Amino acid sequence: MSTLTALARAQARAEGRAQPIATVRHLHLHARPFVFIPYAMAGEANAPLAALAGTGPDDPRLLVVAQPRNRDDRFAFAAELAGLLLPYVDSFTAVAEAVAVDRGRDVRYRYVDAPQLWVPNTGGVDFIRLFGRSTRFRTTEGEYAVPAGVPLLGRWLTFFAGSAEVPGSSLLLNAVQALSSHWATGQSSAEDAQLAALMAWLRPPPGRSVLEAAAAAEDPAVTPPAGPATDPSFDNHVLAPLLSVAEPDVAELSEVLRAQLLPTWRLMWQALDLLGTLPPGARVASRWDGDRDAFSAFAQHVAEGGPPQPRRDGAVAAAARLSRLEAAATRYAVQRAFDDPLVMAEHRLAGAAFAAEVTLAKADRIDDSGKRPVLRPRIMVVTSEPVRVEPGAALTSPARPGQKATVVSVTRLDGTKTEVLLELSGGMGRKLVAEPGSVPEVGERILLTTLSEAYRPGGAFPEPDQTPWTHGGPPAPAALPE
């Protein structure tokens, strides 16, 4: 936790209301999201109990498993969920756009929009991952046949759960994480993990103080949990008597489960509303483009009859995936800072960025020491913030992300001020005279950071049949059918 966020928490506690830790929204907010609140049966391995799902606040669909220990009832639930989710996913595969690739030498197509799932918390993401695992290998034929649509549901759920691991992806989001990356409350993150307690700080019910609302949010008798785990006393006193008979009364079961799930349903839409009050960050749309790419690629994989995702990745696939996740994490951290001065402030506090004033600028400086003369303007900046860069370091300014500023010298003026001489390259047009406005002018206040959006090539990975012995060697060839 950064000192800046910790300070926001302390301020929230002292003032009795949540404090912003972001000035823009760092995630894509869909106009028609699919909200899904699952409840699982206690003790069972991710056996569904009930769920509320839907794409509008006034239209929650309740799915109930009549007898959670009965396999057929569980797959009937999966089929019903498939009946809701698959048409939603399919609705985004109607219109595609052409995207130039390979420097315009080729095009590929991606859908103009993609689905977006919302669950209350990380437990909901785990539920989706495990439910995907338990359904995607099923077959719709033979002795243990499951209803049509169930294996496909499993593959889509697995796709969404996988994308939730990618930092900056907005295909599957959880409300707790989304809210707590934009606001700090005056309680601990352990308490924030309960959606109701978090929302109590962000939007307390009218007539209640934040602390009263947070206390009420923690009492499961007043505020049912957001799932997937149920309230044990609800299990023992309400659910157990209903499920103790061979043929449970589905109407009554539906009624009690709806009552448990509805408060969270309302909170979810409030949470989405609240996130909608923030303007989107400038780089959110480009990340959503990436999500649309991922969605289009997977939709195509499914349409072409590709196999379901494996139980576990092979060594090469796992290493490649890890590398992609690391790259995404770095990119997301940099983009957040470039989009949001409050996030950049954390880097300023840590010494990875500083705000400075331009005191000298030579915009027409030409470096003719090489074969061809090149435009290399120099500027002098002065800052009172701590500067932890060495000559030779490359800096970037969020206002001119395409321009590199190389540190020529760093001079401490007195106890508080530091003078930094910078040489600029890039982002000034192709001529030997800089485009107007592309070189910072004297008196301009700019922000400089060691963070960079520059493209970083991914690692090179061998083919699976070249897996080195350190990683278990090439996988055994698939057994031939007898």
Added chain:
Amino acid sequence: MTPALDRLRGGAPAKRHNARTIAALTANPGCTRRAVLDAAGIDKPKLAQHIGFPGNFGQSRFALARGNGFEAMLKADDCALLLSVLRDALGLDTPEVSYDDLGEDADDTLRARHGRTRKLLAAAAGAALIDHPLLTLDVAGRQVFLEPDLIAFQVEGRLHVVEIKSFAIVDGQADSAKVSAAAVQAAVYVLALRRLLAELGHDPSLVSHDAVLVCPRDFSLQPTAVLVDVRKQLSTLTRQLKRLASVSDVAEALPQSVSFDLSLPPADLIASLRHVEARYAPECLSACELAVHCRHEAAGTTAALGRPVRDALGGVDTVEEALALAAGARTPTEEQVEAAALLQAAARLRAEVLGS
């Protein structure tokens, strides 16, 4: 148990420990309040209820039923199914394995069962499954019986602790919090078994530090067994039990007025609690029955916001103090100078960006 600790409890009988409660002792080792209350065997859930801060530690009967069902299935027919997974996990080809069930849990048979456990382990020959053995452990200078919830598997001269848990292992992975809780509990049994063997004059290292965890595989009830190395948990536990032994000194130093006799009015109990220092952290909420009260008491401290927050605020104790330092309205003490500078820089940056 020392008289000082007994006095704290008033007339009530000491609460029995089991592997779960002993495992919980390792959760927040810095908390004196918890150490004293646990060492004195005080019923913390009842205490919390009585002073108006009930915790929420219910267990769903569905989870209990599934756990019991899984265990019963494994133990049916003299543990036939359990043995087959153990054979796979430990790579055994022992044909004959004896099975001794030392009986169900009941208060009046504790001593007798412990005696038989000692006898069985002293014999130590051949492969054997010993169900419900009764072990003892010294906790805060008092010998406690461990609730029998384990099977010891004796093979080729070595003893393995077998833990049966009903959470699923899906594709070789399980919920890490549940696995680590199971590992600490297994470590409690390993430790108790080792102490017993040492008492009987055997080599304590005959008890393997690899506990066997038996869980349902994937989404079925088919069991699977994995070995869990509990050496790290063992050393934490040993250290914590040693620390607990000194708790009686703390208890003796408490004023005579301090008592946790549940027949006292809540105000007196709360006053008594104030004499025993707590170290509240948000993690306590899921581990200690008294946490809600301690949280109430810790309101306004930076620790109540979580350890990462407290650390990021430079270790300053209260929210008020941190904000005063950030605003420059308070002169920092010598060790706060660095933290104050950081807090002021942070406050300046927030104000600059948010324009307030």
